[in-house]
Amino acid sequence: xxxxxxHYARPDSRSEVLKLxxxxxxxxxxxxxxxxxxxxxxxxxxxxALVIDIGDVADLSYIEIRDDRLCIGANTRQAELLAWPDLxxxxxxxxxxxxxxxxxxxxxxxxxxGSVAHAxxxxxxxxxxxxxxxxxxxxxxxxxxxxxVVPAAEFFHGVLTTAREPDELLTEVRFPLARAAHQYHxxxxxxxxGDFALVALAAAIGPDEIRLGVGGVADRPxxxxxxxxxxxxxxLNTFAWSLGAEDDGHASAAYRRQLVRELGRKLLTETKP
Amino acid sequence: xxxxxxxxxxxxRLILNGRERVGQAESRMLLSDFIRHELGATGTHLGCEHGVxxxxxxxxxxxxxxxxxxxxxxAEDRCIDTVEGLCDGDALGDLQAAFKRHHALQCGFCTAGIxxxxxxxxxxxxxxxxxxxxxMLSGHLCRCTxxxxxxxxxxEVAAQRRGAQPETPHV
Numbered sequence: 001x002x003x004x005x006x007h008y009a010r011p012d013s014r015s016e017v018l019k020l021x022x023x024x025x026x027x028x029x030x031x032x033x034x035x036x037x038x039x040x041x042x043x044x045x046x047x048x049a050l051v052i053d054i055g056d057v058a059d060l061s062y063i064e065i066r067d068d069r070l071c072i073g074a075n076t077r078q079a080e081l082l083a084w085p086d087l088x089x090x091x092x093x094x095x096x097x098x099x100x101x102x103x104x105x106x107x108x109x110x111x112x113x114g115s116v117a118h119a120x121x122x123x124x125x126x127x128x129x130x131x132x133x134x135x136x137x138x139x140x141x142x143x144x145x146x147x148x149v150v151p152a153a154e155f156f157h158g159v160l161t162t163a164r165e166p167d168e169l170l171t172e173v174r175f176p177l178a179r180a181a182h183q184y185h186x187x188x189x190x191x192x193x194g195d196f197a198l199v200a201l202a203a204a205i206g207p208d209e210i211r212l213g214v215g216g217v218a219d220r221p222x223x224x225x226x227x228x229x230x231x232x233x234x235x236l237n238t239f240a241w242s243l244g245a246e247d248d249g250h251a252s253a254a255y256r257r258q259l260v261r262e263l264g265r266k267l268l269t270e271t272k273p
Numbered sequence: 274x275x276x277x278x279x280x281x282x283x284x285x286r287l288i289l290n291g292r293e294r295v296g297q298a299e300s301r302m303l304l305s306d307f308i309r310h311e312l313g314a315t316g317t318h319l320g321c322e323h324g325v326x327x328x329x330x331x332x333x334x335x336x337x338x339x340x341x342x343x344x345x346x347x348a349e350d351r352c353i354d355t356v357e358g359l360c361d362g363d364a365l366g367d368l369q370a371a372f373k374r375h376h377a378l379q380c381g382f383c384t385a386g387i388x389x390x391x392x393x394x395x396x397x398x399x400x401x402x403x404x405x406x407x408x409m410l411s412g413h414l415c416r417c418t419x420x421x422x423x424x425x426x427x428x429e430v431a432a433q434r435r436g437a438q439p440e441t442p443h444v
Contacts, residue, residue: 001321001322001323002303002306002322003303004301005299005300005301006279006300006301007277007300008276008277008279008300009276010274010275010346011274012274016274031344034342034343034344034347035324035339035342038303038323038324038342038343039342042303042342043323053344053347055347056275103327103411104394104408104409104412105327105330105337105339105412106339106412108336109333109336109338109339109342109343192411193408193411194411
């Protein structure tokens with residue numbers, strides 16, 4: 001339970017990080033808050049040659065509103081986002097979801113972008129990003145095409161697998177701000193509060209349609225658009241079966257499907273108009 | 274830019290419980306091992322070493338963090354507080370004394386981490402409810418106490434510090 005030996009670099013600037021990534025690619029891993037990566041290193045699930053600690057890159061730490069999006073830099077801690085005074089008004093889904101992200105002791109160091117980059121299928125932040133239709137900003141060292149913006153729907157490819165190329169740094173995530181006449185809800189079932197979700201659900205309920213997202217069942221967060229005039233039970237049942245749930249040591253596939261149906265119904269009906 | 278080659282000792286200076294300390298660490302050395310083996314402060318215990326059990330929780334610049342999910346070299350020039358810093362000379366601090374009074378520990382393996390979480394928790398939330406305390410404790414595993422004594426101790430200290438009567442926790 002100790003990491004294998006690695007070279008360590010702690011650059012002071014974004015350009016130095018991108019240079020190191022360009023030189024080393026898949027032989028390196030980026031360390032920010034460490035609440036996912038350090039566990040992976042300790043268990044030797046990854047043995048990178050180089051760990052690039054971005055903790056000293058000051059201009060990657062920010063929470064700011066640009067256009068109609070809440071933009072969060074790669075060094076911003078989860079605790080900082082939760083303590084951001086306008087969060088409940090601007091992105092109410094995150095106010096509900098953030099307390100489910102680990103424990104306060106891990107939110108103190110864990111970063112928002114780190115959770116998205118790690119892409120655990122049961123993680124709350126990737127689910128929220130997918131349901132709201134957010135974006136991920138990736139940067140690499142290139143004289144012209146250095147930066148690209150990927151929609152959440154195209155970013156998550158599978159368990160711990162994303163659209164990020166080995167020489168790219170995830171520099172920012174963007175959550176769309178709350179829209180008028182919309183409601184946002186989040187719920188989750190885990191063995192203990194703060195554990196990985198057996199099933200997590202997030203919903204954005206608008207006047208015309210509902211966007212319902214499920215985490216913890218498929219290999220990535222899955223979002224379904226539900227029109228307002230359909231039979232909800234049938235729709236939720238179809239959704240639950242479409243996720244390809246499997247039995248594992250924590251829960252059976254049937255239980256996970258039942259959680260999607262029951263929690264989905266609760267989330268979408270037991271809410272104020 | 275700081276660069277450290279693999280398997281090469283690197284001089285790490287930090288402030289441990291208010292005192293400047295220096296030790297040698299390879300890049301891969303965890304902060305928890307550095308505190309215990311390099312600096313000799315063995316009050317910090319190691320359980321799972323992947324951030325789940327909470328036994329190794331210390332305070333890094335005042336905030337509760339898992340020492341097993343941090344590299345020693347990341348703690349360079351930072352203030353680290355451990356259980357050794359909680360007592361007042363030979364006398365127990367108020368949290369420690371309350372833990373003793375309420376039987377909030379039995380084997381004591383998890384206690385150092387829980388105390389460190391409690392310190393930051395009570396600074397941020399001086400008037401916690403029982404539910405708040407239990408939520409804070411969800412980041413720790415204790416297999417002896419069933420947590421009830423811990424909840425009672427934390428509520429009592431919170432009340433003492435603001436000069437009020439503690440509420441009796443539900444079992």
